[in-house]
Amino acid sequence: MSTYALERGFLNRLLASVTTVALLFTLTSCTSQQSQSNNSAVASSNTKANPAEAKTRVLRVGFISSESKLPIGPEGWALKKGTLTPALKSLGITEVKFFPFVGGPSLNEALVSDQLDMGLYGDTPALVGRAAGLPTRLINQTRVGQNAWLVTKKNGPRSVAQLKGTKIGVAKGTYPHRYLMGLLDNKGLTKNVNVVQISSADAKAALExxxxxxxxxxxxxxxMLVAQGFPVIDQAKxxxxxxxxxxxxxTENLLSRYPQLPQKWNQIRQQALQDIKASPxxxxxxAAQASGSVPLVIVKESYPLDLYPTEPFTPQGLKLLNSTKQFLADQKLLKSDFDIKDWQISNP
Incomplete structure (x- = not known):
């Protein structure tokens, strides 16, 4: 069976899994140990108070990270500076809790099972989830132009062409996965490499x-790995x-209770971004502290300030989002098709 068929089969099974979860309101059995830990943390936070009170007063936000306690961007900055929660009190929200997830698929599962109200993550898993029937609405693009680094083992391939006949790892359903798929397609290597599922946490050891x-x-x-001497042979940028x-x-459920949340959230985010640019x-x-004491030079390379758009949606951002959706649709990796405009909140 070809690599393309293997990848398509994997994501089709993922989509079917998400749809089943949506119908049954339960988590799939294939969730990773890390995902279960994340979901347990969310559930635990909701049982500390009356469940009804938690649902109406605590905003539960998931984001992607292997180390960070807060999202690296205006959202995490606003919470750290103490401006996020007070600005939401007029809506009836008295607390905001962020929960890290190692990947988009597990975050989708938490959204489906009503363990999260919002998600901040890559475009690929968000599109896959929406196409599978995940009841979400798009309120902004947090980052535009996220880079990915194609790193090889030491003394390994020195060019993309030299990957022919090798095994490549990837966390499937993530934005680096979409980058890798597009790169292999562009180079005519899709059928000439073996792409296997490996979590980002296990990838360095697998390379070594x-x-x-x-x-x-x-x-x-x-x-970080490039600084440690691992070769990089390609970058998404x-x-x-x-x-x-x-x-x-x-989630549409939360939106029905807080219809003003998207507008308020984007106002908070825009003010936080202004503060960031005034005090970079x-x-x-x-960002370095939240990432687990990552060196500043690595943080600055990873999170340039121009990565964060000042408006909820920009022409460049929407073009990239539509391009990713079209690519996934062309590869038959979306359960159904939909228009980005119908997913967006108008005038968020």
């Missing part, structure tokens, strides 16, 4: 053992249309 020849790493980890975007989605060094200190 020689289990895989390459792996596309996301922001933070990619530059060098290919038009292959950089990722980040999105914020809200302070922001990078925060």
């Amino acid at each position: 053992r020689g289990d895989i020849a390459a792996y596309p790493f996301a922001m933070g980890t990619g530059p 060098d290919h038009q249309g292959l950089v990722g975007t980040g999105v914020s989605v809200v 060094e302070e922001f990078y200190q925060f």
Whole structure:
């Protein structure tokens, strides 16, 4: 069976799983141990108070991270500076809790099972989830132009062409996965490599053992490994249309109770971004600490300030989002088709 067929089969099973979960309101049995830990943490936070009170007063937000306690961007900055929660009190929200997830598929599962109200994650898993029937609405694009670094094992391939006949790892359903798929397609290598599922947390060890020849790493980890001497043979930023975007989605259930949330959230985010641009060094200190004491040079390479758009949606961002959706549709990796405009909150 070809690599393309294997990948398509994997994501089709993922989509079917998400749809089943949506119908049954239960988590799928294939959730990773990390995902279960994340979901347990969310559930635990909701049982500390009256369940009804938790649902109406606590805003539960998931984001993607392997190390960070807060999202690296205006949202995390606003919470750290103490401006996020007070600005939401007029809506009846008295607390905001952020929960880290290692990947988009597990965050989708938490949204489906009503363990999260919002998600901040990559465009690829958000699109896959929406196409599978996940009841979310798009309220902004958090990042536009997310880079990915294709890192190889030491003394391994020195070019993309040399990946022919090798095994490449990837966290499937993530924006680096979309980048890798697009790169292999552009180079005519889709059927000539073996792409296997490996979590980002296990990827470095897999490279060191020689289990895989390459792996596309996301922001933070990619530059860190390059600094440690791992070769990088390609980057998403060098290919038009292959950089990722980040999105914020809200469940339709929450939106029905807080219809003003998207507008208020984006106002808070815009003010936080203005503060960040006025104090960039302070922001990078925060980002380094939140990332687990990552060196400043790595943080600055991973999170350039121009990564964060000042408006909820920009022409460039929407073009990239539509391009990613079209690619996934062309590869038959979306359960159904939909119009981005119908997913967006108008005038958020």
